[in-house]
Structure formats: structure tokens, C-alpha cells
Amino acid sequence: MQVSLRPSAPSFSPRLAFAAGLVGLFVAVPLIYIFVRALGADPADWQRLLQTRLWTLLGNTLRLAAAVTAGTLVLGVGLAFLTERTDLPGRAFFRWALALPLAIPPYIGAIIHLALMRPRGGVLPQALESWLGYAVPLPSPLGFWGAAFVLTLFTYPYVYLLSGAAFRSLHASLEESARTLGRSPLQTFWQVTLPVLRPGLLAGALLVSLDILAEYGTVALLRYETFSSAIFVQLSGRYDRSAAAVLSGVLVTLAMLMLWGEVRAQGQARFTQMEGGWRPAAPVALGRWRLPALMGALAVSAASLFVPLGVLTAWSVQAFADADITAAVFRTGSQGFGNFALNSLWTALLAAVLAVLLSLPVALFARRSPGRFSHFLARLCQVGYAIPGVVIALSLVLLVNRFLPFLYGTPLVVVMAYVLRHMPQAVRASQSALSILSPTLEEAARTLGRTGAQTVLQVTLPLILPGLLAGGALVFLTSLKELPATLLLRPAGFDTLAVRVWMWATDGFYLQAAPAALFLVLISIAPLAFLLRREQMFR
Template sequence: MSTPHSARSADSPSPLPRWRAAGLLAPLAFAIVAVVASPLAFVVVQAGQAGWDQAQRLLGRPLIATLLWNTATLAAAVTAATAVLGFGAAYLVERTDLPGRRWWTVALVLPLAVPEFVRGYSWVSLFSSVRGYWGAVLVMTCSLYPLVFLPVAATLRRADTAAEEVSRSLGRGPLATLWRVTLPLTRPALAGGALLVSLYLLGEYGAFAMLRFTTFATAIFTQYKLGFDAASAAQLTLVLVALALLLVLLEAGCGRRGRVARRGAVGRRAAAAPLGRWKLPALAALAALVGTAVGVPLYALGYWLVVGSSTTLPSASVLSAALTTLGYAATAALVATAAAVPVALYGWRRGTRLARAAERAAYLTRALPGIAVALSVVHFAIRYAEPVYQQPPLLVAGYVILFFPLALTAVRAALAQVPPGVEEVARSLGTPPLGVLLRVTLPLVLPGLGAAAAMVALTAGTELTATLLLRPTGTQTLATQFWVYTSGLAYGAAAPYAALMTAMSVPPVLLLTRRTLGTNSRTEDSR
């Protein structure tokens, strides 16, 4: 979930041949990074064209203060709630004698399979009062707490338990050990997960539109869709980017204060802390969390599937929308994963400041909402590539730019698992550099490439905001057709699309869980 940027250790593979990095890999990596980071440059240029006077008038409106308050308070509340729930659930699963810990691990991650706007639809269609600020806090907390649970659980599973054992041997109780040892141990993972939650909140549109809660993302979409004012939308986007950068700096400060001690290859699992009389309350709390996060959406989908799909809106084919979604998602996944390989290779093998800077620049689009990326792609197509305007390649390009950081994260993590010296041995046997890449490196990172493609396909298949702007005329994906029906309050007609999106998201989520919490057989047997 988080992006590794540690320096190369002494036993890391030696750099690629100088001619190769300088003559091929470096230019290719920088070209890809330039394309991926171009939306941020577009936003800056568009905002500058409006002029300082217009910016002052726009930012001086009372609406801006309202948007800032809504966005900041929502981000603070949801981030705090997800941090508490994610850490608490991870601690119960990884550090206590909770019954059925392996089952609870899967159940606690399943909310990631339900898109945020589908979750908003589920709550609003069943409980019309779940709207506004508190409705948004409830829905987004249920949707995003796994982003904290996964990295914290992975840290607890792989961390050295000696410090906790020493703390208990010195007479500290479970709560004191939890507060003084375990919590600081997981601080980097906790901060990274909280950052992901905050960034998702800044860019989310569909769920907040469903819940009738106005944030910067919804205002930006409205500014463009109703006012056709790209300059004002860009200026609002810069405010959103500034908030995102502030969050990144805060996360960096918090993460540096934590330290994770890794186990060796023969490390042992921490002794499970007995829950005693707290076992039933812990089970009840997890059941309530999973029931709220997974049970409500599943019940809503089942309810509306049974009630029926009568609507005055034109009917559409679920199968056609599903095939279109799969086609676009699979294409974007393949392109994004292929593009991530040279960037990850260059950043990992070279290890220089320039290489790390190029790699980090590729993550800047995570600070932009989907609407801002879509606007930049549309602008480029109209000015420089008009033949592809409102054509399938434009939507694929938008997906690749939006979700390239996800692919890069997975590929980078896979490269970190390549045994040191393998490539040097292959080159010493006379294999040319390209042959080493194709016959040695890529087969070793193939599982990571599969995880990267799965992550991109998962997010692209449920993406809504950019799809509404970039899709070819007459094209409907599962997300856009779902949005058409829910906008017309045809909840029954929207249910099949939401159910299919959720079902298609389950396998990638399970794969992501396995990759993040992968363990050896000894750990699995202990469960």
C-alpha cells in the first residue's frame, strides 16, 4: 500500500550497464513520468490563464470557505475514525487469540470491493436520512478503513516482537504495551494508511453527490459541467492540490518518527494476547463493523434486485455494459503495468537522487481528483489530437494516468523481492541485458505484475468521474449506467450494475490482500 523509497543496501543488485540506463531506460522512464505528471502542469497553466484578479474573486467567495470547512472537517473525522477502526481490527486479528482470525482478515478487507458511490447508493436508497455531513462520515468510514487495516496488519505480522515481549516481561500490562510499544511500531503504516484515506476523500465525487454533501471535488465537477469554466475549476483544483501536499508533508513527519524492526527469515509469531472476558465484546464489535461495511450494501443490492427494476428511463444491457467495462479496464491495466516497468526499473536499479525524484513525480496525480485529470486529457485532445477526441484511446489514457501510481507501487514492491545477484550471474554467463530482463527479471516479478494489473483493473472498472467526461459518445460502462439510473432515482434498475461491479471487484481485492498479507505456511498454520 505504501511506496518504498529506501536507499539501496550493500547487497542490492549492482546498477544496470551505464550505456543502457543512459541510452534507453532513463529517457523512456522520464518520458512516461512526464506524460503521467502532465495533468498537474495543465492545472497550473489553466489556473494562471485566469489571472490573479479572477483568482481573488473566486477564492474570496463565501462558498470557498464552506468548501474548505466541509472538506477539512470530513477528512479529519473520517481519517481519525478509520485510523481507530483499522488499527483496532488489525491488533485484534494479529496480536490476540481472537477466534477465526483468518476468516476475519478476509471479511475486514471486503469493503474495498464495494465502490464508494455504490455504498452511498446503498445507504441512501434504504435510509433517506443518511445524507449530509454525518452520512458522509458513516459511509466513507465504512468504505475506507481497510486502507488502514491492511498496512497495519502487514506490519504487525512481519515485525519483530522482541520489544513487545520485553515490555511484558518488565511488568507492563497489555494496554501499556499496546500504547508504548505496539502503536509506535506501526506508526509508519498507520500514517501511510491515513494519508491514503485523506487523498481518497479529497478526490471523491460520486459518493458525496449521492449523499448531497458538497466538497471541493463536487464543486470542481459542477464548475465544469454546469458553468463550463475550466479556469475556475483549475483554480479550485490547485486549492485541493495544496491540501493534498499538506497532508503528504504531515504524513512524512509522522512516518519518520516510527521505526519498524523486521523479522529474520526464521522469525516467530508473537504470542497471542488472551482476550479473556473481552472476547465476546471483541467479536461483537468486529461483527458490527463488518455487518455495517459489507452487510448493508449487500442487503441493499439484494433488496433492489428482488423489488424490481421498473423505470421510466431507457433500458440498457447489463451484459453490454459489463463487456465494455472489462475491455476498458483490462486495456488500461495492461498499458499502465507495462508503463510502470521501466519507471520502476530505473528508480530501483539506479538508486540516484534523480531516479528517486522521477519515481516520486509519478505519484503526483494521486493528489488530483479524477475530474482534473479528465479535463487535462480533454484539453490535450482538443488542442493536439482532435482525431482521438471522444474515442476509446482517450478514456484508456485517462485511466492509465489516474491509476499509474497503483501499478508503479506494485511493480516496485515486486522488484524489491528479486534476489540480489541473480541478474549479475545471468550477465556473467553471456546473456545480453535485454535477455536478462526478459528471461530472468520479468519472470521473477510476474506475480507483482499480475497484482499491479489487478489493482488497476479494479479501480478502472469502478471509476466514475473521469469516465463521465472521457467516454465516447453513446458508450456506457457499469459505473456510468449505474449513475444514469440512480440520478433518476431508479434504484431497482441500478441494482444489477452495482451488484456486477461489486462481484467483479472481489477477486482483485482478495489478490491484493494475499499480496499485502502474504505469509509462510508456519504463520498460516498458527491460525
């Protein structure tokens, strides 16, 4: 069968190009502004930072990113191999259990592991001491190793899902032909399977690194200083915008390098993608490794899903058993739980709708008029990945203050930050939805009497709607979990669930924070489950 996937006739629509250009401008301005401010900062500030903090911060940030990336690769690829390619008992259960930690923001995970393991006053050390009668030194969740541990536990699902999908889409015949060419199963894994998956895994690992660069809540809570937390302190505590701009400039440069690598790896991954004629490879028999593998998978899902959910539930029950705490949960000043939930939902929902709408002209333009300019615009819309929440916040504080003062102090600035930060997810979703649409469908509509605009409305949009919904769900999910930009940009008294959980927990009111955290996790599961159901792995 010979099907040509030629792009439809290049047709340049000035209106579409203009709309896509506007979107590109919108996403580029905050980035450019950060660089302008960083380069325009007082040389004395640069001097001071270069002599004091910059190198420590750079070292800290890179060390953490490297450790977490390595950890997520080992956990993610290993667990994906276990659930997709072996006879591990309970694979269907583990597929869900190992993916669902994505619904738990890492800082909530950090709160729980901190409460459990804290050297003084942690639940586990106390329990052990009262049971044994003397103090047992346990590994501390604070500092570098603590941060690396917690972040690995709550970000490995990215790599797990990517490699799981890759394991499943890999043609069995590829590995079978390696076997017939004289390779043992282990040699086949190292010489065929991994090299084929490598570009996809590299892209996943770089996305994890970008996430770690942007992470604020976890590292702040576990007292490990990175660029993001240092910028946050400059912005909120000392209010030194010049120093913040310098640090942001360096951080964004670092992130842009990683993003460049990620986009390249994505491109290569596309070439090695396997399509059609899929047939499952025979599962590897684990033999005597079955029990250790099962224990490992159980331990990971316990630490990243069941323990956090259990602790949050237990705390919530305790909170509701206490009338004072219940009252505090539902009313803090003039605001209550309902307000927080509503604020979270409408800002995330609005951000999702806006991000998808803005991604459409860019994706359509890149598809209709393939060329340098449209390609550049699509790439430009990826920069949100490389601008951590604190940097978006800094940029928007400065920009909105100066050019859109009427927006300053409204929740719309928060929504704008979400859209800018999560635009890449929407653009990628729209582009991939369009890319699997055969161009002949649009051409058929044209030969059946529809104009270009009518074709988009009657054929293109209905067909890419599921893909757009997935993009929207992803933006919604990540916006719900967003913390640093919300903390810095929200108007006084405008609290989301994430903000409230954070404030209560950092003040030590764990029981009070638990119901909000549990609710946040539960409403995150809905879009996540929708996204997972679209994956072949979960059918």
C-alpha cells in the same frame, strides 16, 4: 548469516533512461497544465472564488478528510488488533469479511445507506413508523456526518489491511523484551507496538485522506459539498473551466502536501520493517470483552459488507421479477447491460496493462541507475495519487482538445485518465517486486552469458511477474470503481457499469441499478481476492 544486499553495479542505459523520462513526462504534463491554467486564470475569477466559496470548500473538504481518516484509523487499527492479536472467535472469517468492502465503491454504499436511512421515504424509518405507529427520528445519512459515516465504512479496509500486515510482521520478541523491561501489556502497546507501526499507519491514513479529497460520488449523493463535487458541478453544469481550474489548483496543492507526507512516512516505514525469523506473538485473551468485541466486528462487517450485498441481491431479485425493469436493465436505447459490462472490463483491463507496462521502465531505471534523476522520476510517477478524478478529467479535456483532438470523444481518453490516476499503484508494485529481487540473480545471469536485455527477459521479468500482476490487479480494481473522470470524459453513449449504476440510482431507479451494481461488486471481488491471497494475513 551475512548476505550483502548491495545494488547491482550501476549501469546507465540511455534507452532505459529515455523511456523512463518519457513516462515521467506523460504523468507530469496534466499536473503542470492544471497549475498553468489555475495561475493563468482571470484574476477576477480568483477574486470571486476567494471571496465566496473557496474557504467554505476548503473547510468542508478538510473537515471530512480529517473525520474519515480518524474514523478509519480507529476502526482499521482496532479491528486489525482484534483479528490478528486476540482470541476473537471467527478470526479467519472476519479477516475476509473486513477486507472485502474494498470491492464496493463508496458511492454504491452511499446509495444503499441512503435508501435505507433517508429521513423521508427510507426503508428503515418507514418500517419503524408502520410498526410503532409514529415517526422515530433516525440519524440522517445526508450531510457531513452521513458522508463521514459512509466513507469511513467503505475506506477503513485500507488501514485494516495495512495494520493487520504490520501486526503480523512485528517480531514477538520486540514486545516480549518490553514486557521483560517492566511494561504492562497496555504500556507495551502504547510505548512499543504503536510507535513501531506509526510510520506505516501514518502512510495509510494519508492515503485515505487523499482518497477523500478525490471522492466525488458519495459526497455528491449525500449533498455535502467538497472541492471535488464543486469542480464537477463547474465542469458539467455551468461549464466554467476557469473557475474549475482555480479550484483544481488549490485542491491539487493540498493533495500534493499530503502525498509528500505520505511518501516521507513510507520511507520511514521501510526502516522499521521487520524481516525474517517471524514467530507469532501469543494472542491476547479478551475475557469478558469477547462478546462486545465480536458484536463490534459483526456490526462493522454487516454495515460495510453484508447489508449492502443483501440489499443489492434483494433489489436484483425484485428487478428480475418485474418484466419491465428487466427489459430496462438489458436495453436502454441501443445499449444494454452487456455493453456496460464490456466497456467497464476492457477499459479497466487496458488501463491495467498500460499502467504496468509504463511503470516498468521507471522502476527498472530507478533500480539500475540509482541517482537523483531516477529517484525524481519514480517520485513523479506518484503524483497520480494527488490528482483527483475530476481534476484529471479537467486537465485531459483541455489538453486533448488542444493537442490530441483526434482522441477527443473516444473511450481512450477515459483509459488515459485511469492510467494517469492509478499509475502510482503500478509503479509501487513494480518497485517493490524489483526490490525483493536479489541483485546477484541478475549478476549470475550475466556471468552465465546473458546480455543485459536478455537478463531482463529471462530472469528479471519471470521473477517479478507475480508482483506486476498484483499491480495490474490493483489498477484494474480501482479503474472499475472509478466514477467522476469516467462521467466527465466518456464519449456520448459510452456507459460503463459504474456510470450506469450512478445515473440510474441518482434518478431514483434503485431496482434497475441493482443488478449492474451487484455485478460490478462481484467482478471487483476477483482481483481483490487475488491481491488479498498474496498477503501473509490470508494464507
